[in-house]
Amino acid sequence: MTSPVSSPLIGVFALQGDVREHLSALRAAGAVAVPVRRPSELAEVDGLVVPGGESTTMSRLSRVFDLLDPIRERIAGGLPVYGSCAGMIMLASTVLDGRPDQESFGGITMVVRRNAFGRQVDSFETDLAFAEVEGAPVHAVFIRAPWVESTGPDVEILARVSGGPADGRIVAVRQGNLLATSFHPELTGDLRVHELFVRMVRETATVPTNGGQTIEEAVR
Numbered sequence: 001m002t003s004p005v006s007s008p009l010i011g012v013f014a015l016q017g018d019v020r021e022h023l024s025a026l027r028a029a030g031a032v033a034v035p036v037r038r039p040s041e042l043a044e045v046d047g048l049v050v051p052g053g054e055s056t057t058m059s060r061l062s063r064v065f066d067l068l069d070p071i072r073e074r075i076a077g078g079l080p081v082y083g084s085c086a087g088m089i090m091l092a093s094t095v096l097d098g099r100p101d102q103e104s105f106g107g108i109t110m111v112v113r114r115n116a117f118g119r120q121v122d123s124f125e126t127d128l129a130f131a132e133v134e135g136a137p138v139h140a141v142f143i144r145a146p147w148v149e150s151t152g153p154d155v156e157i158l159a160r161v162s163g164g165p166a167d168g169r170i171v172a173v174r175q176g177n178l179l180a181t182s183f184h185p186e187l188t189g190d191l192r193v194h195e196l197f198v199r200m201v202r203e204t205a206t207v208p209t210n211g212g213q214t215i216e217e218a219v220r
């Protein structure tokens with residue numbers, strides 16, 4: 001027998017990026033949140049956030065600290081992961097305008113372009129309609145952000161830019177247990193995207209209600 005975990009344990013990839021902001025947002029959204037720097041820490045978590053930062057550095061450090069393949073394996077095993085900005089790049093199957101040696105964790109079938117919004121609109125803020133988030137539009141902060149150029153058939157598009165030079169560009173997606181946004185909800189105090197992710201983790205993470213026995217062991 002299993003039941004949903006009420007306060008799931010969610011890790012934040014902590015080798016580089018705005019780790020603290022995601023830890024606070026996750027805690028405020030009802031999770032127990034811990035930094036993840038080692039494979040042994042990764043092994044404990046029910047979900048993972050890959051923060052904003054610099055994807056080329058994340059790629060290099062995750063190789064050096066032996067997290068690249070373990071994260072890929074956990075993604076293949078169904079671990080819920082949310083990537084924001086650089087984290088979105090890390091979840092992309094294909095990265096454009098990256099460094100030639102840049103590697104991603106992958107998991108979402110999409111082509112993502114780094115620093116896609118160009119020099120003039122390097123950083124900007126706008127409001128977005130976001131599928132799966134109820135209520136008012138989400139205020140989105142973009143900082144040297146990527147956008148999604150194309151998606152595979154299993155990818156759900158959750159938000160697009162509306163208006164301006166980037167009108168229609170895809171900036172939030174979901175594929176199964178994987179969620180990605182081009183922008184940084186951890187910087188605005190609006191918890192709804194983190195709450196969505198915590199719900200995704202709760203739906204996946206289950207704890208045994210009978211001390212870890214299978215039902216067959218319990219009735220034997």
Ligand code: GLN
Nearest residue numbers: 052053054055085086144
């Ligand atoms: N431009 C960064 C990258 O390529 C992402 C920026 C961010 O996460 N704010 O990784």
